[in-house]
Amino acid sequence: MAELQQQLQVQEAVDSMVKSLERENIRKMQGLMFRCSAACCEESQASMQQVHQCIERCHAPLAQAQALVTSKLEKFQDRLAWCTMYCNDKAKGLIDAGSKEFHVKRQLETCVTKCVDDHMNLIPTMTRKMKESLSSMGK
Numbered sequence: 001m002a003e004l005q006q007q008l009q010v011q012e013a014v015d016s017m018v019k020s021l022e023r024e025n026i027r028k029m030q031g032l033m034f035r036c037s038a039a040c041c042e043e044s045q046a047s048m049q050q051v052h053q054c055i056e057r058c059h060a061p062l063a064q065a066q067a068l069v070t071s072k073l074e075k076f077q078d079r080l081a082w083c084t085m086y087c088n089d090k091a092k093g094l095i096d097a098g099s100k101e102f103h104v105k106r107q108l109e110t111c112v113t114k115c116v117d118d119h120m121n122l123i124p125t126m127t128r129k130m131k132e133s134l135s136s137m138g139k
Helices: 001-043 046-097 099-135
Strands: none
Touching: 001 046, 001 099, 046 099
16 A cells, blocks of 8 residues: 555655756747747758658757656656666565565565655755756757
């Protein structure tokens, strides 16, 4: 039960971060991209290839931003998964060494809780850094 609650806690925090990034950064970049793309289409003297290249240039900052967010979230998830795997390996080692199951379960829960808490504490800094990066991309 505690594990499910911890998963939900992390998921809610990450969802909140993504919504904030979308609202405050990505959405503005989408607006710029669409306005830029529309301006490309207004160029009556441009060839079809020039218009497509113009539109691709307009899309590039948003694509970069989405790739950045995806990459940071994947790294966050990988680090959290690595931490919990470490806890599981440690628990397996304790069982193999003959420790009592109750003792091992408590240590496993403590270890996983520390992983979750440590990673929850990383979210505000990660959010701030991503917002800074996205703001500099959007200019």
